[in-house]
Amino acid sequence: MTTQEPLHEGAPASKAGAPDQNDSGGGDDGGDVDGAGSPPSASPAPTEVEAEAEVETSTPPTPTPATPPRSPKSSSASAILTATASSSPVPFPFTIQIPHRSSSAAAAAASRPPPPSTIQNRISESQRLRNETSRAIVGQLALDEKLSLVSGNDLWTFGGIERFGVPSITLADGPHGVRKPVHGDTQKGHPATCFPASCALACSWDRTLAFDVGRALSVECEELGVSLLLGPGMNLKRHPCGGRNFEYLSEDPHLSGHMGCHLVRGVQHTGRIGACAKHVAANNQESFRFVVNALIDARTLRELYGAGFEYCARVGRPWALMCAYNGLNGSFCSENVDLFRDWMRREIGFGSSRDGGGGGGGEGIVSDLEGAGASGGEGGAADGTDGDGTNGGEEEYDDTMMNPHIVMSDWGAVNDRVEGIKAGLDLEMPGSFGAHDRAIKSALKDGTLMESQLDECCVRIVQFIQRAMKATAVEGEGKGEGEEETEGKGEDKAQADKQDKDEESQIPEQSKEGGDDDSDEDCWEKHHRLALRAARESIVLLKNENKTLPLREKTGEKVAVIGHFAKAPRYQGSGSSQVIPTRLDSVRDLIQEYAGGGGDDDADNITFAEGYHPDQEGIDESKDIDQTLLNEAVSIAERADVCLLFVGLPEIAESEGFDRLHLRLPSQHDALVRSITKINPRTVIVLSNGGPVELPWIDAVPAAVETYLSGQAGARATLDVLYGRINPSGRLAETFPIRLKDVLADDFFPGNRHKVEYREGLAVGYRYFDTAKKDVLFPFGHGLSYTNFEFTDMGVKEATAAHTFEVSLTVTNTGDAAGATVVQCYVSCLKSEVFRPEQELRAFEKVQTLQPDESAKVTLTLSSRAFSYYDVGMNRWIVEDGEYEIRLCSSSRDVRLRRTVTFDAGGEGPSEEAVAAYPPASDPRDTVSEEAFANRMEMSFPEGERKEKMMALLSHDSDDSSSSNRRVEIHRNSILSECQGSFLGRMLRTILIKSMEGHIESEAGKEKANKVRAAFADNFPLRGFVLFSSGGMTFPVLDWMIDVMNGRYCKAFKGVFPVVCGGRFRN
Incomplete structure (x- = not known):
């Protein structure tokens, strides 16, 4: 019998401190009395559980x-x-x-x-x-x-279980x-x-x-x-x-x-x-x-x-x-x-x-x-x-x-x-x-x-x-087990209604798609409008020089729409999350409603060019440029008053099953931007992608909008933002680095087949960039608006609950357009005996649409967890005595208000292990050495088990099979890419890829599907053939194959009879 290669035994969990306190509504689940849904209107003031x-x-x-x-x-x-x-x-x-x-x-x-x-x-x-x-x-x-x-x-x-009526x-x-x-x-x-x-x-x-x-x-x-x-x-x-x-x-x-x-x-x-x-x-x-x-x-x-x-x-x-x-x-x-x-x-x-x-x-x-x-x-x-x-x-x-x-x-x-x-x-x-x-x-x-x-x-x-x-509807007083209020009462529903009303008030009558008061309306239509609302709120205005945006509607100016994504939008990711939409909007189908001149020939002022192929992902400019498509796009752009250029990452570039190798856009996309911005100064870039990308041409672009993957209604939402029907209020939920090498974790990503070391530790995202004072393309929390907001009247007071602060401010719309914004609250420990990031997000609030000169009072709650760190020696969260700065920001790099508070935690300092793992002098700009990382891992284990655990974890050699001439031992957890030295391994890979042909397809074509299938197969472990076979293969059969692949032919020959006579059907 061939045994599987186990991972080394992990460290025991740290013992916890105080048990959590039960919600007064009981603990039955996310549908219980404390309300996973909209709480009753008679409920008390919201806590952090309901809203921060x-x-x-x-x-x-x-x-x-x-x-x-x-x-x-x-x-x-x-x-x-x-x-x-x-x-x-x-x-x-x-x-x-x-x-x-x-x-x-x-x-x-x-x-x-x-x-x-x-x-x-x-x-x-x-x-x-x-x-x-x-x-x-x-x-x-x-x-x-x-x-x-x-x-x-x-x-x-x-x-x-049929006999007990369990379905x-x-x-x-x-x-x-x-x-x-x-x-x-x-x-x-x-x-x-x-x-x-x-x-x-x-x-x-x-x-x-x-x-x-x-x-x-x-x-x-x-x-x-x-x-x-x-x-x-x-x-x-x-x-x-x-x-x-x-x-x-x-x-x-x-x-x-x-x-x-x-x-x-x-x-x-x-x-x-x-x-x-x-x-x-x-x-x-x-x-x-x-x-x-x-x-x-x-x-x-x-x-x-x-x-x-x-x-x-x-x-x-x-x-x-x-x-x-x-x-x-x-x-x-x-x-x-x-x-x-x-x-x-x-x-x-x-x-x-x-x-x-x-x-x-x-x-x-x-x-x-x-x-x-x-x-x-x-x-x-x-x-x-x-x-x-x-x-x-x-x-x-x-x-x-x-x-x-x-x-x-x-x-x-x-x-x-x-x-x-x-x-x-x-x-x-x-x-x-x-x-x-x-x-x-x-x-x-x-x-x-x-x-x-x-x-x-x-x-x-x-x-x-x-x-x-269990049926959850209960007549009479209160709610039954698992039941939530769905009558449209409470803070969540009130905020949603206010937002719907505010957004609808900004939309001209001809583009409204019905109201929520139509109780007989099909739920799919309601949900499409919700998808539209979600897309509108999620779009991020990255750049807007000289008020290039919003564009004016129906002026008759010539508009060039360039990019395949304007015709066939990149609206969702690939893999297990892929959905068959109930409908799908596209910019090309809708643009006339916004940019048409209003006459019989109003479409004559709108032109379209493909710009690139949907499955084009190459980044070699010497061979990956389609000059014919580029010339066509340039031709219509130079005759237009404004150019809407839709670029991003094609489906073939990002998907479940494989990681991206770089942050660059395809060469054809970059070439389009460079060429068109040279001849048309009013070029607006619309990005569609699932993650950060490098934008080396951003300084030459007057306006850029990030839509990410905005769902089936994303096209209309994008046009609503471009033409000012909706004021963008999205804020980035991740940092856009200037280049990939700026990311500290890049030195250790994705590791190898055996292990991946998270050496960067806490230095992830803005926690790294802000602490290292490193320039970024766009910071965490960044997003522009067509109006301006002022943060004033910051107040900090200790709340009734112990070690809890209430932070208040006034947000005022000082511009001339209605809009929404986000208040971001970061906490910075000004002096610590252990390493702390420069600042950490501890509270936020979306301030719904404010009219010009309208103000809103915002109150945020910070409890002691907002000031704490996890001490690996004490195995719990602690707060150091000292000064902390509370920062109210529009992004992690845009601090509007700040206030220093002194926290008295009773004189408790960090443990020796906490200091050893993260000394205060830790510099996130430096690559973490193997010795420093080993020390950090060692401090994570109980003192009496550290030597044993560290030997087990770090003694495993991290070499790749591709870098060694010796035969690699095959086991149940070997992935197929390690088995290609064997005819049987190659045959299994071919069988797996063939079996996926009817299950992994792509709108982008066969090239994308082949890439996904190959990536999945190369990373697929041999045990997966048993687990996904619906009983068609068993572990005895797999172990016999492993013996063959390892060259143990005598053992495999002896095992032929039991395998043939029943091993296929018995585990």
Whole structure:
């Protein structure tokens, strides 16, 4: 038997401090009493959980109530839940019909909220009963039934126990749209609304918008029979060349955590649909993603790569978390005890009775998340206790009472299923058809796995299905378990209504697409308009010299529209997130409405040129320039009054499956810009791309707009911005470097097949550039407007809660156009005994549309977490005594107001380990040496285990098989690119690529599809042939092939008979 090459065992998790405090609304999930949806209008002032800031407008318009999107299935006057059990996968095994309450009844219910204790008791009782029921079911299951429960049925369903009436659950990809395959075909899907990709949506800096997008996604899930949506993607953007960066939100964990949290709460606002935050953790590259071991020191992991997930898990409470493919500090994420059992479950309380925290009121969660000084972000005193001197992190973890939240694998991410069960990985996807059953049974027999550990996974899955089965509408007072307000009341809804009204007031009557007061309007049309609103808010005005923008409508001036993206927009990324849109706007189809002259021949003033081929990605100017297309574009540009030039990254240049190799645009795109700006000074650049790009010609361009991947309505949104119907308010959620070599992490990205070292540590994004005082192309948070905003009257006062500050300011529109802006609050530690970045984003607020001379009062809350760092010696968050500067900014480089505060944390200083790992003299401009990185990693481990752990982690040689003439030992985790020295390895690669031909296609053509298939195949591990084969291949057969590839022919010959006679069918 050929064994798989294991990753080295990782470090034990740090023990936590005080346990989190329960929300007063109970801990049942993201659809519970504290409100994942719009809170009642009678609710108290918002906390940081609901909104980090309060905005008080001096002349507030009256919000217009709008009917929230709902499924046509929700039209009955009674609530009915019918569960259907089936031995085969059921797309959506129950029907939910929601009762309609009259406005008077709704008002009465809102005016008589039940006491928090009553709601808590009701949910606790319901949770207890569900727990008992699920345990009773699991207690009667045979072992084979348990094993089938912890593995998917196929690609898109899991669960289903016919004799107990437990149905199967359907899930679908969906970071920015519901991707429900037709009959399991991954290429053909049901049409759904394609919202702006996460890279664009994050630029809105608008939690309410994120919530509304999530709410619309949940409606479409119900329409398409999906119970669990696989999104949002919340990995941090470590490096701008990351292949899936377009699926992720930001380089900053605070912005990513808040936007992701509100997406989750929107999806789960009814309690009927769940969200799955992914990929935990450090899934920051596509190269070697199935097998690479990410080495990250403890402080960097807690402060950057885990912080967004922690916030989302605590406040958003997604129904599921998805583990990443890669390894983390020696263990695959799918079996990482530190990551899931110790951190997510025991410390954070994900999936336990302490979900969202334990013991206390709802206000406790506020101090916890944004910053109590307690361990791991736990609420309580700044010394890391619960306030009574006890260290809550040492509390015994209670697995007997848990909420139905599950941890699932990414598709094919499981390495060792036995270790995964021990670590708390509940569900393996897709279904492996018993591939791991023999190993699990063997572990149960020899005692290395306890059946109680398997039972806990089964119980959580049964509870999860019970939740999905449960009707959430409850007549009478208050809300039932998992139910959220959807009557259009509360702060989120009021802000959305105000924004809709403000934006609609800027749009001429002829371009309005109907109002929200049409309750019979098709939900797809409503969602298209929401996609339009999201795209408008997400567009970033990068540059605007001499007021080149906005353009004036219908002046009759000659407009040249150049670029293939104006005809066929680049509106979403490629890979598992790709959606079949319900409709698709294009600039070429819409431009006449904006630029036409108004006469019978009004189209004569608009000309179009292709400019480039859609799959053209070459960067060699000596051979990658199509002179014919270039000449055609130049010809129309020199005769035009204004030129709209649409350039960016073609689909072939960025996709799931491979990382970008550079930040350059294709040579043809650069040549177009250089040539056209020389002959037409009124050239406006419109960028479409999933991440930062180099713009060497930017100084010659008067105006540039970044649209990212703006979804199916992005074309109209772009024209609305260009022609001034909408004032752009987007702000960059990542830094644009001048050149790739300016990125500190570039020296260590993407590592090699064995490991990737995160040597740069905390020096990621603006934390690096601002600390190193390094010039950038566009800073984090940058975005221009057609008006001007003034920040004044900054005030800082200590709030009622301990170690919490309230920061206030007045924002005034001093220009002559209505517009919205973003207040960004950064905290800088002026003197520290450990290294601290120059500044870190700790609060933000989107200030909705202000009319000229209108002002708004904004209040931000900073709790002690905003001033803290993670101490690797104490294994908790601490705040140093000293002075901190609070900065109110328009971007990380544009500080408008500042105020110094003195923080008294009780005289606690950093541990020796914290100073050793990050000494105060650390210079982020210098490349981190191997010795310094090894020391930083060593300080991440408990003192008694450091030598052993470091030897295990760093002794593994990092050489590539390509750089050595010796034969590489093949094992289950070998990737196909390592197996090409064997005929069998080459044959397997050919088979895999052939099998993907019907599943990976591209609008850009065969070249793009071939590139994706080749990249996927080269990084594909051999174990994947078993996990994706639907039972067609087993591990005994794979091990026999591995013996052949390793040249162990005698052993392989002896194994022929058992393989041929049954190995194919037995694991």
